[in-house]
Amino acid sequence: MFCRSDRWMVILAILTLTIVICPNVHWVFATNKPPPDPCFLINNTLSITAFLNPDGPLGAQESVTIPLRRIGKLFLVEAKIDDESGNFIFDSGSANLVLNKTYFRKYMTIEGDPAGGVTGSTGAIGRVKVKRLKIGDLGFDNLMADVTNLGHIENRRGVKILGLFGFSLLKGLEVVIDINNNVMHLYRLDRYGNRIQSSNPVKYDVIQKVEEFHNILIVKARVGEKILDFCLDTGAESNVLNAFSPKKVLSTVSIQRRSGVVGVGSGRSEVLYGIMNEFTVGSRSIPGMQTIITSLEKMSEAYGIALDGMLGYDFFSQGEICINMVRNEMRIRFTRKETP
Amino acid sequence: MNKMKRWLSVLMLALIYGYVSGQIIPKESCSIDNGRIIFKLDRQWTPEEKREVMLLFDLDSTVMAGVWSGKTEITVKGVTWKVAKVNNRILELSKPLDTVVSSSRGVNDVIMVDDTWAGIVDETEREKDPYGINKFTLFNVFQYVNGKARFFLPSRTGARNVYLSGSFNNWSTTQMPLHKTDTGWVINLKLKPGKYRYKYIIDGRWTPDPYNRQREDDTYGSYNSVVFCFNFQFILRGFQQAKRVVVTGSFNGWNPDELRMFPTHTGWAMPMYLRDGTYAYKFIVDGKWMPDPDNKKIRRPDGSGNFNSFTGIGDSVVFTLKGYPNARKVALAGNFNGWNAGELFMDKTAGGWQLPYALAPGVYEYKFIVDGEWIKDPSNPLVTDPGPDANSILVFQPNYTFVLDQYSDAKKVTVAGSFNGWNKDAYLMTRKDFKWVFPIRLKPGKYTYKFVVDGKWILDPHNDLWEENEYGTGNSVLWIEP
Numbered sequence: 094m095f096c097r098s099d100r101w102m103v104i105l106a107i108l109t110l111t112i113v114i115c116p117n118v119h120w121v122f123a124t125n126k127p128p129p130d131p132c133f134l135i136n137n138t139l140s141i142t143a144f145l146n147p148d149g150p151l152g153a154q155e156s157v158t159i160p161l162r163r164i165g166k167l168f169l170v171e172a173k174i175d176d177e178s179g180n181f182i183f184d185s186g187s188a189n190l191v192l193n194k195t196y197f198r199k200y201m202t203i204e205g206d207p208a209g210g211v212t213g214s215t216g217a218i219g220r221v222k223v224k225r226l227k228i229g230d231l232g233f234d235n236l237m238a239d240v241t242n243l244g245h246i247e248n249r250r251g252v253k254i255l256g257l258f259g260f261s262l263l264k265g266l267e268v269v270i271d272i273n274n275n276v277m278h279l280y281r282l283d284r285y286g287n288r289i290q291s292s293n294p295v296k297y298d299v300i301q302k303v304e305e306f307h308n309i310l311i312v313k314a315r316v317g318e319k320i321l322d323f324c325l326d327t328g329a330e331s332n333v334l335n336a337f338s339p340k341k342v343l344s345t346v347s348i349q350r351r352s353g354v355v356g357v358g359s360g361r362s363e364v365l366y367g368i369m370n371e372f373t374v375g376s377r378s379i380p381g382m383q384t385i386i387t388s389l390e391k392m393s394e395a396y397g398i399a400l401d402g403m404l405g406y407d408f409f410s411q412g413e414i415c416i417n418m419v420r421n422e423m424r425i426r427f428t429r430k431e432t433p
Numbered sequence: 434m435n436k437m438k439r440w441l442s443v444l445m446l447a448l449i450y451g452y453v454s455g456q457i458i459p460k461e462s463c464s465i466d467n468g469r470i471i472f473k474l475d476r477q478w479t480p481e482e483k484r485e486v487m488l489l490f491d492l493d494s495t496v497m498a499g500v501w502s503g504k505t506e507i508t509v510k511g512v513t514w515k516v517a518k519v520n521n522r523i524l525e526l527s528k529p530l531d532t533v534v535s536s537s538r539g540v541n542d543v544i545m546v547d548d549t550w551a552g553i554v555d556e557t558e559r560e561k562d563p564y565g566i567n568k569f570t571l572f573n574v575f576q577y578v579n580g581k582a583r584f585f586l587p588s589r590t591g592a593r594n595v596y597l598s599g600s601f602n603n604w605s606t607t608q609m610p611l612h613k614t615d616t617g618w619v620i621n622l623k624l625k626p627g628k629y630r631y632k633y634i635i636d637g638r639w640t641p642d643p644y645n646r647q648r649e650d651d652t653y654g655s656y657n658s659v660v661f662c663f664n665f666q667f668i669l670r671g672f673q674q675a676k677r678v679v680v681t682g683s684f685n686g687w688n689p690d691e692l693r694m695f696p697t698h699t700g701w702a703m704p705m706y707l708r709d710g711t712y713a714y715k716f717i718v719d720g721k722w723m724p725d726p727d728n729k730k731i732r733r734p735d736g737s738g739n740f741n742s743f744t745g746i747g748d749s750v751v752f753t754l755k756g757y758p759n760a761r762k763v764a765l766a767g768n769f770n771g772w773n774a775g776e777l778f779m780d781k782t783a784g785g786w787q788l789p790y791a792l793a794p795g796v797y798e799y800k801f802i803v804d805g806e807w808i809k810d811p812s813n814p815l816v817t818d819p820g821p822d823a824n825s826i827l828v829f830q831p832n833y834t835f836v837l838d839q840y841s842d843a844k845k846v847t848v849a850g851s852f853n854g855w856n857k858d859a860y861l862m863t864r865k866d867f868k869w870v871f872p873i874r875l876k877p878g879k880y881t882y883k884f885v886v887d888g889k890w891i892l893d894p895h896n897d898l899w900e901e902n903e904y905g906t907g908n909s910v911l912w913i914e915p
Binding site: 158162163165166167171178182186194196198242243244246250251252253273274275276326330331333336340344346347348349364366383403405406 | 460461463464465466467468470489490491492530542543544545546547548550551553598603604605606607634636637638639653654655851878879881897898899900901910912
């Protein structure tokens with residue numbers, strides 16, 4: 094019916110039509126470029142957008158392990174923010190990304206306190222835009238950050254601190270905090286909150302719901318006879334009980350020390366130091382954790398939620414703490430030997 | 434009669450029980466009950482126990498004086514404390530709990546606690562070891578030649594990435610990647626002689642060097658590997674027939690067993706790291722103590738009728754005191770020798786007195802002792818304070834210079850900061866090339882500082898880094914990298 098040259102014309106026409114109709118198909122023969130990297134690595138950086146995509150292609154890198162460094166009982170993660178490299182404190186009690194004013198004073202302030210000028214107000218906060226933050230292999234683009242004075246942490250611990258970050262950057266992931274091995278693992282999740290990476294199932298001792306409130310996570314635990322709301326706070330060198338907790342709660346604490354001068358954060362306040370004798374999370378009792386007793390009024394006001402306390406270093410050192418940010422679930426595998 | 438004895442015994446036992454059971458230990462004296470913070474205080478405490486309870490719980494001395502003098506209500510700084518009598522011996526001091534707290538952590542901040550209570554260890558103290566040797570189990574995993582160190586981690590070739598992190602790079606987790614080879618991972622870097630703690634980070638996981646037995650507890654339940662980059666070698670020529678040769682000295686507390694020397698074709702050797710400074714030493718050859726036969730020049734009496742040899746690492750400072758021709762004895766003392774006035778005697782010269790002394794780079798305080806009288810160095814304008822008891826300050830091999838290029842008309846400019854306790858009189862800047870300068874030696878870390886120009890505190894106008902201070906005037910910030 095067709096001559097040979099006509100057949101070629103038809104094939105060419107069909108091909109042209111297909112290309113026009115399906116522009117999103119990657120035509121291997123159209124270019125010599127290699128197929129896309131299943132790990133989404135660009136310049137050794139894994140885009141958080143791609144990492145968070147539950148429908149993204151399966152690749153070799155379904156988890157990221159970030160080494161943690163300790164100063165005192167805080168945890169440092171090395172990060173690069175625009176052109177500045179340095180340490181960030183992993184502070185799950187921080188609702189936002191926070192930058193140290195000493196190094197980011199020149200950033201254009203979008204709202205809040207002007208970043209320049211010596212005002213004497215140590216707690217002043219400005220809000221700025223950050224083009225790129227890289228933590229481990231993960232790259233975060235176009236973030237908003239608070240800028241405030243963190244010099245008191247540097248002066249106390251002798252380490253340069255560029256800022257703080259918490260769970261606000263880790264939404265949609267499963268975060269395993271294993272401070273006994275000084276690492277944090279981040280796992281990709283599918284839309285149902287299951288790890289994409291198949292791994293050996295871990296038997297957890299406690300599985301419990303957490304509630305997210307303005308990027309901080311609240312977990313219920315019992316002290317004495319009372320059920321209390323605790324914030325999971327890796328930025329607390331000790332657990333904290335609110336001084337305004339019920340009398341029966343505070344009576345369970347053995348007081349070891351009182352301080353009228355030791356600083357809590359940038360301010361100075363009076364603090365009671367003691368041992369929490371009757372703490373239970375899930376069905377698991379954890380006796381003998383260190384705690385301080387102080388007022389959490391300011392924090393409660395700032396977050397708009399009445400907090401009874403924080404679970405800090407001593408809690409996280411009990412074992413592997415796994416936070417699933419899709420299912421809003423906390424799982425604990427106790428590894429600390431002295432835990433009964 | 435027997436019945437009476439029995440009753441007396443019971444009574445005495447009861448009294449002893451009452452005495453013992455009534456005892457309160459200071460550290461267990463505080464509790465919270467019914468919304469009040471309560472201290473149970475024992476009238477029979479010793480003065481030491483009374484002081485202990487005040488220190489542990491930060492109790493005001495006025496409050497405590499009121500308690501022991503029998504007051505029932507004491508108000509200090511707007512807080513009212515109540516004192517109740519429990520029995521003849523125990524008093525109960527209390528106040529409502531809600532007045533204990535006055536402020537707290539706000540948003541965007543961390544919670545830091547008292548270091549001693551939390552068991553936090555100061556790591557910087559560990560860098561002060563005056564000497565060290567290495568204990569690698571494979572010869573090729575660490576080499577140090579001419580200031581260049583090579584770390585090699587055999588195998589692990591299946592790892593995605595390996596980093597080296599340690600005290601030499603501020604424990605950075607990203608700055609020093611190792612390169613993969615067919616047999617393992619390797620990195621070459623420049624290091625000064627010294628002691629370094631390190632770990633590898635293999636695919637994100639901290640791993641001590643499996644081929645290094647020199648290790649230190651990392652205070653977090655694991656350990657750091659430790660490596661020494663050598664800068665010195667003790668050598669004893671001859672004595673090849675000896676069975677056991679040891680070097681010992683002031684650097685290792687004169688331990689007679691620790692540092693066994695290696696036989697060489699000319700005698701014995703002991704390569705090691707020795708921190709800058711001056712050290713006395715001796716060899717022990719088959720149990721016999723002896724000074725270094727090849728170092729006859731620098732020997733001093735050891736106090737037992739024999740001599741110690743001396744060696745100096747690092748550069749020497751020549752301490753000089755002009756004048757005092759009639760003095761019988763002049764000595765030097767400073768924080769570099771524990772202020773020992775009977776150790777460093779100066780030599781008389783034509784113009785005065787002098788003593789060469791090897792020191793590590795740093796800032797030191799010192800004085801001369803002329804026939805028993807302690808004096809400042811009259812030729813050194815740097816002093817710890819303007820008072821008569823001040824010490825002279827020596828800045829040896831500075832690594833940073835503070836510069837202020839304005840205020841040419843100022844009469845007195847000093848620099849003060851966290852490095853000198855904010856002493857505004859000690860560190861006097863001098864004019865050089867139309868600028869005020871002050872060279873200083875600072876350890877790695879953060880420092881806050883200000884210039885004081887004719888008594889007025891100012892920020893460093895050429896330093897963009899500054900932070901707020903409690904006066905609302907700001908402090909300039911300086912970081913010295915390792």
